[in-house]
Amino acid sequence: MIYLILLLISFSLTYFIKEYAIKKSLVATVNERSSHTVPTPHGGGIALAITWFLGLLYLYFTDDIDLNLFYALLVGIVISLVSFLDDIYELSAKLRLIFQSLVSLGGLYFLGGFESLDFFVFSIENQIVTNIFAFFMIIWFINLYNFLDGINGYAGSEAIFLSLSGFILFNENHFIVLIVAVLGFLYWNWNKAKIFMGDVGSTLLGYNIAVFTIYYSNQTSENFWIWIILFSLFWFDATVTLIRRKLNGEKLSQAHKKHAYQRLTQAGWSHYKVTNYSVVVNIILFCLVYFVSNIFIAFIFSIILLNFVMKYIDKKKSFIKYS
Numbered sequence: 001m002i003y004l005i006l007l008l009i010s011f012s013l014t015y016f017i018k019e020y021a022i023k024k025s026l027v028a029t030v031n032e033r034s035s036h037t038v039p040t041p042h043g044g045g046i047a048l049a050i051t052w053f054l055g056l057l058y059l060y061f062t063d064d065i066d067l068n069l070f071y072a073l074l075v076g077i078v079i080s081l082v083s084f085l086d087d088i089y090e091l092s093a094k095l096r097l098i099f100q101s102l103v104s105l106g107g108l109y110f111l112g113g114f115e116s117l118d119f120f121v122f123s124i125e126n127q128i129v130t131n132i133f134a135f136f137m138i139i140w141f142i143n144l145y146n147f148l149d150g151i152n153g154y155a156g157s158e159a160i161f162l163s164l165s166g167f168i169l170f171n172e173n174h175f176i177v178l179i180v181a182v183l184g185f186l187y188w189n190w191n192k193a194k195i196f197m198g199d200v201g202s203t204l205l206g207y208n209i210a211v212f213t214i215y216y217s218n219q220t221s222e223n224f225w226i227w228i229i230l231f232s233l234f235w236f237d238a239t240v241t242l243i244r245r246k247l248n249g250e251k252l253s254q255a256h257k258k259h260a261y262q263r264l265t266q267a268g269w270s271h272y273k274v275t276n277y278s279v280v281v282n283i284i285l286f287c288l289v290y291f292v293s294n295i296f297i298a299f300i301f302s303i304i305l306l307n308f309v310m311k312y313i314d315k316k317k318s319f320i321k322y323s
Helices: 002-023 045-061 067-074 076-089 093-111 127-147 154-170 174-189 199-217 222-230 232-247 260-266 271-291 295-316
Strands: none
Touching: 002 045, 002 174, 045 067, 045 076, 045 174, 045 199, 067 076, 067 093, 067 199, 076 093, 076 199, 093 127, 093 199, 127 199, 127 232, 154 174, 154 199, 154 222, 154 271, 174 199, 199 222, 222 232, 222 271, 222 295, 232 260, 232 271, 232 295, 260 271, 260 295, 271 295
16 A cells, blocks of 8 residues: 555656646756757656655665665665755756765765675675775766666666566565656656656666665675666666767767667657667566576676667667767
8 A cells, every 4th residue: 555655646746846847937948968859847856756765764664674775775865955956056067976975975884885896707805995896886877877867768667677677586665665656757757758857866766776786786796797787778878878988089078969869869769669679678688687597697698788789779870970
């Protein structure tokens, strides 16, 4: 019953935020980086965040969540608040980075740090090295999720996929809370979006995935690669695009439309089609995790799959030959 209530809260809050934004003309304007063509309300991630933290509190009071994980996830309130202010006032990149760094340190503190990093043939257990890696990984996940939130249903469907996968693999109820929190918003964002998530939602989701990755990796080192594979559609696109832009000599802080999903929409694919095909790729990635017993082999297959996907997109819309 509680999950149905949370779903209704997310659904209703998103609707009221949408109506309020339309009334006050708080809409995302169309610019050169936009993948949408119609001014649309933003801030739907507020409903997602409120529902998520209400659900976390429920799990806390019913003793249905590990306390270390609870406090680490609760730190996400900070990134949500800062991103909410950024959606309104456009905070400087330096100020955002400062708060992202503080949030990363807070999350790592409550998780007890990142214990070890297993690279299949060798393992790094030096706590200084592993925690520096984890610190930058959290910041990268926060930002890349924000980068990949650009078309209807894309970021939301990724969150549903990761949460559902997490529940199937680890059978913990915080994943159900995240599913219903996102699902109530996604109804209004799917296909022809009536409202956008905004940074307040996308940065929180990126932070949550980073926390899950570290938390479950501390239980079993193999779990790190499980989460890396499950999240690979997003981090692969963001990372490859960043490297390519750097090699091109581009200013990395400059707005662009060169992510794989953006280039597909420029090639004529609808948002609906891109999102649906991303779901198909994610299902394949889950099957690799679930059915391939050797996680190293599963990781190699996932990278091969994503390379084929990227090459296909490059043929549809060249990366280098347009600005």
